[in-house]
Amino acid sequence: MxxxxxxxxxxxxxxxxxxxxxxxxxxxxxxxxGIFALVAYLSSLNNDTVRNISILDESGLFANEFTNSSTTHYKILSGTSLADAKKEAESTEIYGLLYIPKTENLESLSKEITFYSEDSPSLSLMGNINDILEREVNTLKLKEAGIDSETIKDLHINISANQETFKGMExxxxxxxxxxxxxxxxxxxxxxxxxxxxxxxxxxxxxxxxxxxxxxxxxxxxxxxxxxxxxxxxxxxxxxxxxxxxxxxxxxxxxxxxxxxxxPTSVSASGQAIEKTVDGGTQQLIQEVMMEINxxxxxxxxxxxxxxxxxxxxxxxxxxxxxxxxxxxxxxxxxxxxxxxxxxxxxxxxxxxxxxxxxxxxxxxxxxxxxxxxxxxxxxxxxxxxxxxxxxxxxxxxxxxxxxxxxxxxxxxxxxxxxxxxxxxxxxxxxxxxx
Incomplete structure (x- = not known):
C-alpha cells in the first residue's frame, strides 16, 4: 500500500x-x-415580439373583453365582411384573425368561433383567447338563466389546504x-x-x-x-x-x-401571463422559496x-x-x-x-x-x-x-x-x- x-x-x-x-x-x-446565453437572448427576442390580432365580432358580445398587453395588440374590426377581413390580414402584418359570428344562441356560438392565421398559433396565445371567450360566454349564460354572475363571483372562495407534518413542520x-x-x-x-x-x-x-x-x-x-x-x-x-x-x-x-x-430568468410568456406578473407577487414568491430552502x-x-x-x-x-x-x-x-x-x-x-x-x-x-x-x-x-x-x-x-x-x-x-x-x-x- x-x-x-x-x-x-x-x-x-x-x-x-x-x-x-x-x-x-x-x-x-x-x-x-454560450448556449445558455443564446437561449436567453432568443427568448428575450421572442418576448419582445408583438402579435397583432384582428377581431371581427359580428355578435357584438366581446368588443370590450380583449385588452392589449405588451406582447399582444388587438384591433376590433367593424363594417367589413369575413372575406375582406381575411384578405386584409393576409396582406398586412397581422398575426391572426379571430372571427366571432352572430348565432341564435350561445351553444352554437361556442362551436363556430374561428381563429385564422398563416401558421399554427402558439398554444399559450390560443389558451388565453379561449379563456377570455369562455369566461364571457359563461357570464352571459348565467345572465340568461336570471343569475347574477357578479354575485356568484363574490360568493366563490378559493381553497388551498395548508400542509403540515404531525411534528408541526409546515x-x-x-x-x-x-x-x-x-x-x-x-x-x-x-x-x-x-x-x-x-x-x-x-x-x-x-x-x-x-x-x-x-x-x-x-x-x-x-x-x-x-x-x-x-x-x-x-x-x-x-x-x-x-x-x-x-x-x-x-x-x-x-x-x-x-x-x-x-x-437569465427570462422565459417565453404570453401577454396575459405577463400582465399577471407583478413586483409584489414576484417578491412574495422569492420569500416563499427562501423560506422553503431554510x-x-x-x-x-x-x-x-x-x-x-x-x-x-x-x-x-x-x-x-x-x-x-x-x-x-x-x-x-x-x-x-x-x-x-x-x-x-x-x-x-x-x-x-x-x-x-x-x-x-x-x-x-x-x-x-x-x-x-x-x-x-x-x-x-x-x-x-x-x-x-x-x-x-x-x-x-x-x-x-x-x-x-x-x-x-x-x-x-x-x-x-x-x-x-x-x-x-x-x-x-x-x-x-x-x-
Whole structure:
C-alpha cells in the first residue's frame, strides 16, 4: 500500500496535464454559458415580439373583453365582411384573425368561433383567447338563466389546504417541488459523473494495457493497489475539473448577464401571463422559496450528497476499470457495458416514477438500500425526510459493496491486464475469479 500515493499522484498528474483534458476543462463552461446565453437572448427576442390580432365580432358580445398587453395588440374590426377581413390580414402584418359570428344562441356560438392565421398559433396565445371567450360566454349564460354572475363571483372562495407534518413542520407544493428538484439534480449529477469519468478510467486502463506499460508497473505493484490508485487518481482529476467548471460557469454567467444585459430568468410568456406578473407577487414568491430552502435539512443533504456521490462513483469506477482490464480495445467493451449501465438507468427510472409519487413507499425504500441504485434513489428520497439510521445503513452497504467490488475487480484486473489478442467472454472472466 506504500505505492498507493505515488500511483494516485501519477494518475492525477497524467490526467490534468493531458491537452484534451485541459481544453475541455476550459472550453466546456464557455460552450455551456454560450448556449445558455443564446437561449436567453432568443427568448428575450421572442418576448419582445408583438402579435397583432384582428377581431371581427359580428355578435357584438366581446368588443370590450380583449385588452392589449405588451406582447399582444388587438384591433376590433367593424363594417367589413369575413372575406375582406381575411384578405386584409393576409396582406398586412397581422398575426391572426379571430372571427366571432352572430348565432341564435350561445351553444352554437361556442362551436363556430374561428381563429385564422398563416401558421399554427402558439398554444399559450390560443389558451388565453379561449379563456377570455369562455369566461364571457359563461357570464352571459348565467345572465340568461336570471343569475347574477357578479354575485356568484363574490360568493366563490378559493381553497388551498395548508400542509403540515404531525411534528408541526409546515410543507407546501413549492417545498415539495424544491425537494424533488434537489433530488433530481443530485441524481443527474452522479449519473453524468459516473458516465464521463468511469469511461475515462476504462480508457486509461486500455491505453496502458495496449502500450505494455502495465507490464512494467505490475512487476512492482500489486493489481489491487494499482486498481485503487487509478480509481482515486482519476476521481481527483474529475473533481478538479468539476470544481473548475462550477467556478468558471458562475464567473461567465455573471459576466454575460452584466455585459449583454441578458436576464437569465427570462422565459417565453404570453401577454396575459405577463400582465399577471407583478413586483409584489414576484417578491412574495422569492420569500416563499427562501423560506422553503431554510426548512430543508441543508447540513444533512450536503453530507449525504458527498457520501453517496463518492461511494456511488467509486463503486461504478471499479466496474469500469475491470472492464478496461478485460478487453484490448474500446470497441470490445460494448458487450460488458450493459450490466454496468442497467442499474444506473433503473435507478433513474425508479427515482422518477416511484420517488415522485411515494418517496416512502416499499419500492423506493428497497431500491434505496441496493448499492447499485441507492446513490440515485436515496439522494432523491432524503429531501422528503428519511430517518438518519436508514441513511447510515444505506451508506454502509454502499461502501461495503465498493470494498467487495474492488476485490472482485482486482481478480479480473490481475489476469485481464496481461491478456492480449483474444476477446474475453463472460465464461472466461468467471474462470479468472478462481485464479
Amino acid at each position: 506504500n505505492h498507493l500515493p505515488l500511483i494516485i499522484k501519477r494518475e492525477y498528474l497524467t490526467k490534468v496535464r493531458n491537452k484534451s483534458f485541459i481544453i475541455m476543462t476550459f472550453l466546456s463552461p464557455i460552450i455551456f454559458v 410543507t407546501s407544493k413549492l417545498g415539495a417541488g424544491l425537494k424533488l428538484g434537489f433530488g433530481g439534480l443530485a441524481g443527474y449529477l452522479l449519473f453524468m459523473f459516473i458516465i464521463i469519468y468511469g469511461n475515462m478510467i476504462m480508457r486509461s486502463v486500455i491505453e496502458e494495457k495496449t502500450s505494455r506499460v502495465i507490464e512494467v508497473i505490475i512487476s512492482s505493484v500489486k493489481p489491487r493497489v494499482l486498481l485503487l490508485g487509478k480509481i482515486f487518481g482519476t476521481t481527483l482529476a474529475g473533481v478538479t475539473q468539476f470544481l473548475v467548471w462550477v467556478i468558471l460557469i458562475l464567473i461567465l454567467m455573471a459576466a454575460v448577464t452584466s455585459i449583454f444585459g441578458i436576464d 426548512n430543508l435539512p441543508i447540513a444533512n443533504l450536503i453530507i449525504m450528497f458527498i457520501l453517496f456521490f463518492v461511494g456511488g462513483y467509486l463503486l461504478y469506477a471499479s466496474m469500469y476499470a475491470s472492464v478496461g482490464a478485460a478487453v484490448d480495445s474500446e470497441t470490445d467493451t460494448q458487450q460488458f457495458m450493459m450490466p454496468i449501465l442497467m442499474p444506473l438507468i433503473l435507478a433513474v427510472y425508479v427515482g422518477i416514477f416511484t420517488v415522485i409519487d411515494n418517496p416512502h413507499g416499499t419500492v423506493s425504500q428497497v431500491f434505496s438500500y441496493i448499492p447499485f441504485t441507492s446513490p440515485v434513489v436515496m439522494l432523491m428520497r432524503i429531501p422528503f425526510g428519511v430517518p438518519l439510521w436508514q441513511q447510515i445503513i444505506s451508506v454502509v452497504i454502499l461502501f461495503a459493496t465498493f470494498v467487495g467490488m474492488v476485490w472482485f475487480a482486482a481478480k479480473i484486473y490481475r489476469v485481464g491486464i496481461l491478456m492480449y489478442g483474444k476477446k474475453p467472454t463472460y465464461k472466461e472472466i468467471f474462470k479468472w475469479l478462481k485464479y
